Amino acid sequence: MLTKRIIACxxxxxxxxxxxxxxxxxxxxxxxxxxxxxxxxxxxxxxxxLDITATHEGRGTLLETVQRTARRLFVPFTVGGGIRTxxxxxxxxxxxxxxxxxxxxxxxxxxxIGEIGSKFGAQAVIVAIxxxxxxxxxPIRNAEVYVAGGRKPTGRRAVEWAREAEERGAGEILLTSxxxxxxxxxxxxxxxxAVSDAVQIPVIASGGAGNARHxxxxxxxxxxxxxxxxxxxxxxxxxVRALKEELLRDGIPVRLPC
Amino acid sequence: xxxxxxxxxxxxxxxxxxxxxxxxxxGVEPVLTDDPAVVLLSGKIILxxxxxxxxxxxxxxxGLKAAIREKIAAGVPFLGICVGLQWLFAGSTEAPECxxxxxxxxxxDRFAPGRKVPHVGWNSLSxxxxxxxxxxxxxxxxVYFTHSYRAPLTNAxxxxxxxxxxxxxxxxxxxxMGVQFHPEKSAETGLRLLRNFLELPPC
Numbered sequence: 001m002l003t004k005r006i007i008a009c010x011x012x013x014x015x016x017x018x019x020x021x022x023x024x025x026x027x028x029x030x031x032x033x034x035x036x037x038x039x040x041x042x043x044x045x046x047x048x049x050l051d052i053t054a055t056h057e058g059r060g061t062l063l064e065t066v067q068r069t070a071r072r073l074f075v076p077f078t079v080g081g082g083i084r085t086x087x088x089x090x091x092x093x094x095x096x097x098x099x100x101x102x103x104x105x106x107x108x109x110x111x112x113i114g115e116i117g118s119k120f121g122a123q124a125v126i127v128a129i130x131x132x133x134x135x136x137x138x139p140i141r142n143a144e145v146y147v148a149g150g151r152k153p154t155g156r157r158a159v160e161w162a163r164e165a166e167e168r169g170a171g172e173i174l175l176t177s178x179x180x181x182x183x184x185x186x187x188x189x190x191x192x193x194a195v196s197d198a199v200q201i202p203v204i205a206s207g208g209a210g211n212a213r214h215x216x217x218x219x220x221x222x223x224x225x226x227x228x229x230x231x232x233x234x235x236x237x238x239x240v241r242a243l244k245e246e247l248l249r250d251g252i253p254v255r256l257p258c
Numbered sequence: 259x260x261x262x263x264x265x266x267x268x269x270x271x272x273x274x275x276x277x278x279x280x281x282x283x284x285g286v287e288p289v290l291t292d293d294p295a296v297v298l299l300s301g302k303i304i305l306x307x308x309x310x311x312x313x314x315x316x317x318x319x320x321g322l323k324a325a326i327r328e329k330i331a332a333g334v335p336f337l338g339i340c341v342g343l344q345w346l347f348a349g350s351t352e353a354p355e356c357x358x359x360x361x362x363x364x365x366x367d368r369f370a371p372g373r374k375v376p377h378v379g380w381n382s383l384s385x386x387x388x389x390x391x392x393x394x395x396x397x398x399x400x401v402y403f404t405h406s407y408r409a410p411l412t413n414a415x416x417x418x419x420x421x422x423x424x425x426x427x428x429x430x431x432x433x434x435m436g437v438q439f440h441p442e443k444s445a446e447t448g449l450r451l452l453r454n455f456l457e458l459p460p461c
Contacts, residue, residue, distance in 0.1 A: 002381045093269040121309030123404040202378045255380040255400040
């Protein structure tokens with residue numbers, strides 16, 4: 001049976017893993033290569049490394065960090081941040097990534113999705129969407145996409161952009177609720193379900209993970225195919241294996257033993 | 259020498275790294291090549307691949323298909339990964355104009371509608387006995403998949419996976435082997451499988 005994936009995310013700033021609350025107030029959480037290896041050993045199904053300030057500061061992805069992190073990983077490894085062209089993506093793949101996550105650059109120039117996909121396969125392209133619920137009207141239907149690490153509103157609706165990303169050849173959607181991010185109060189299941197229902201490709205839910213119950217909820221009510229978390233793993237609040245054991249008891253199919 | 263055939267279909271960094279790691283103490287040094295002459299000198303062949311079946315046309319155009327066919331006939335162990343497994347068959351409805359190797363007569367086809375495609379993530383293997391590739395790997399082990407087309411069940415199927423329907427997660431017929439999943443991304447299970455392949459006696 002296809003299992004639900006638990007993805008450990010490393011938000012990287014200047015070569016170090018950091019964690020913020022609602023995209024600000026960064027706290028140091030350690031070395032990316034070391035943390036990635038530790039998460040994989042404790043049962044993470046995938047590792048995502050996001051260079052969170054790359055777009056903002058206008059510099060390229062930290063290839064050296066990617067290389068060092070990939071060296072010890074034998075689970076899928078995604079890298080995002082500052083990838084603006086198919087050449088940028090190629091450099092990240094050469095450094096050892098299996099997939100790239102693109103966000104601001106895909107919104108600025110949606111053709112980028114197809115350009116990377118046609119060269120490296122759709123499975124290698126994740127479109128990351130950072131979303132805030134709509135302030136007026138239906139909060140899900142009007143949920144708005146933000147770019148540049150959550151700094152800039154785009155005026156685009158989340159569900160529509162997810163659908164366009166799929167049409168343009170994205171292999172997966174990484175959906176982050178900015179309202180929930182860093183709160184540890186649970187994923188935005190309604191938002192996740194709306195996006196998951198709108199597309200045929202897998203949806204990774206992100207933002208708000210605090211305990212095992214939140215994961216169960218986002219897999220059931222949120223119809224997520226995978227769920228991503230950062231801080232709850234880094235600070236050892238919850239190791240991945242213990243989380244998976246709880247999920248299995250809840251009847252969620254997960255990769256265990258791992 | 260182990261030839262990892264590069265037919266310009268996606269990135270092979272992960273495959274090379276996994277083969278090196280799996281064979282570290284065997285003195286294995288995989289060679290990434292698109293040269294039929296190198297393939298003809300190899301003692302084992304790995305054909306990775308992600309993406310579209312049409313990419314396999316490169317093999318025919320550049321003389322790699324003939325070289326691989328010759329080596330397989332001579333008994334050299336061959337491992338196809340993902341599209342590399344599908345290429346062992348007659349072809350795929352993904353690119354009807356491209357012929358596969360035809361080592362297995364069936365056709366690959368898209369997953370039936372009704373679930374999300376591509377099939378992405380960790381799924382379990384139901385193993386059939388007698389496989390050399392899966393020696394020491396427990397039944398029910400999880401491996402990482404990412405694909406939209408799948409090979410049907412055949413007499414050569416040695417591992418079955420379910421995604422709405424059962425399909426061939428692995429085939430093995432003498433020295434011809436293929437896996438639909440990505441051993442290079444399947445943690446310890448994948449490294450063990452690569453190790454099993456590397457330990458097969460060369461021809």
